[in-house]
Amino acid sequence: xxxxTMDITMSLDGYVAGPNMRPGVGLGDGAERLxxxxxxxxxxxDSEVLEEMLSAPGAFVMGRRMFGxxxxxxxxxxxxxxxxxxxxxxxQHSRPVFVLTHHEREPLHKSDTTFTFVTDGIQSALExxxxxxxxxxxxxxxxxxxxQQYLRAGLLDELQIHLAPILLGRGVRLxxxxxxxxxxxxxxxVIHSQAVTHVRYRVVT
Amino acid sequence: xxxxTMDITMSLDGYVAGPNMRPGVGLGDGAERLxxxxxxxxxxxDSEVLEEMLSAPGAFVMGRRMFGxxxxxxxxxxxxxxxxxxxxxxxQHSRPVFVLTHHEREPLHKSDTTFTFVTDGIQSALExxxxxxxxxxxxxxxxxxxxQQYLRAGLLDELQIHLAPILLGRGVRLxxxxxxxxxxxxxxxVIHSQAVTHVRYRVVT
Numbered sequence: 001x002x003x004x005t006m007d008i009t010m011s012l013d014g015y016v017a018g019p020n021m022r023p024g025v026g027l028g029d030g031a032e033r034l035x036x037x038x039x040x041x042x043x044x045x046d047s048e049v050l051e052e053m054l055s056a057p058g059a060f061v062m063g064r065r066m067f068g069x070x071x072x073x074x075x076x077x078x079x080x081x082x083x084x085x086x087x088x089x090x091x092q093h094s095r096p097v098f099v100l101t102h103h104e105r106e107p108l109h110k111s112d113t114t115f116t117f118v119t120d121g122i123q124s125a126l127e128x129x130x131x132x133x134x135x136x137x138x139x140x141x142x143x144x145x146x147x148q149q150y151l152r153a154g155l156l157d158e159l160q161i162h163l164a165p166i167l168l169g170r171g172v173r174l175x176x177x178x179x180x181x182x183x184x185x186x187x188x189x190v191i192h193s194q195a196v197t198h199v200r201y202r203v204v205t
Numbered sequence: 206x207x208x209x210t211m212d213i214t215m216s217l218d219g220y221v222a223g224p225n226m227r228p229g230v231g232l233g234d235g236a237e238r239l240x241x242x243x244x245x246x247x248x249x250x251d252s253e254v255l256e257e258m259l260s261a262p263g264a265f266v267m268g269r270r271m272f273g274x275x276x277x278x279x280x281x282x283x284x285x286x287x288x289x290x291x292x293x294x295x296x297q298h299s300r301p302v303f304v305l306t307h308h309e310r311e312p313l314h315k316s317d318t319t320f321t322f323v324t325d326g327i328q329s330a331l332e333x334x335x336x337x338x339x340x341x342x343x344x345x346x347x348x349x350x351x352x353q354q355y356l357r358a359g360l361l362d363e364l365q366i367h368l369a370p371i372l373l374g375r376g377v378r379l380x381x382x383x384x385x386x387x388x389x390x391x392x393x394x395v396i397h398s399q400a401v402t403h404v405r406y407r408v409v410t
Contacts, residue, residue, distance in 0.1 A: 199402050
């Protein structure tokens, strides 16, 4: 069966986003340093990993914060409606994206990406994404909160951590609120680059 | 110049020791899982890394907790004096060990290891260890508190993290109380094994 995979960049001190996520600063303060490896600071090894993670999945699942933060349907003070997320007019996913939210909404089409809003839970979102992905894997787009929900439910098959050689000191941690005895990891591949270390784990629950 | 290096095993959620460090449970509750790779659960790659980290240094520096916790000279309720640490009669260091402490004490000889107690600071301990090590590197034996002191002082040259694929959920974190803007890391080598991922960093301060 195709897998549910996740790629996430984590600082050495365990953060995957900075504090104060808001429109225009979707990953929080200081977090652009986390992702430098994917935006030109990396080398060929990083480019290959990036290409692999962007091309392999047949569909994506993401949380509402990853889609567009606490958008105006939660907080009208944030700007014009309809809120269209942080991804701009050409989101580059180019495959179906399923967004977990509590707020019903019609699908949003941006270039060749369609965002479908799922209100009946993580299992439903995964099933819809699997149906859309066919024989290909489904990738969990994040963020930490969504990762934790799928980890707790035992639904995540593989997690690739891009371990960024920086300290953030504050922000959002990937591994919190989990039953540490119930979740195990097996390293199955590691790729070195000068910018970041890519470690892929099989998740054992 | 020979380097000051450190090897430390860290969980995926950033812990290097469990809670409740005490005699007989020197690394705190649950932390034996951290070090399984070094005690038989690892493969040949792990054995080579272990051999390298044990054989390379010419001398060691460690904190008083790594030597023997809050020993009886701090807390007489803990047992017989003189407290001789957690290392037993054959500590296996077989090279000079310099222990940072606030309590003056005569050197302690155990088998072919001599523990020298240093009360005038981390710089002095490093200088004494360098003198003892000759052309070889000095290894910082831990724990987290000592690592942080040397990192803050800009004295640590290399840090090898053995990233254990487990979550501890609580305990002592390696990266706390540091100026996150002032300390950088460059990954210079990574070794994969089924038990743990060994990532060596050059420290840039």
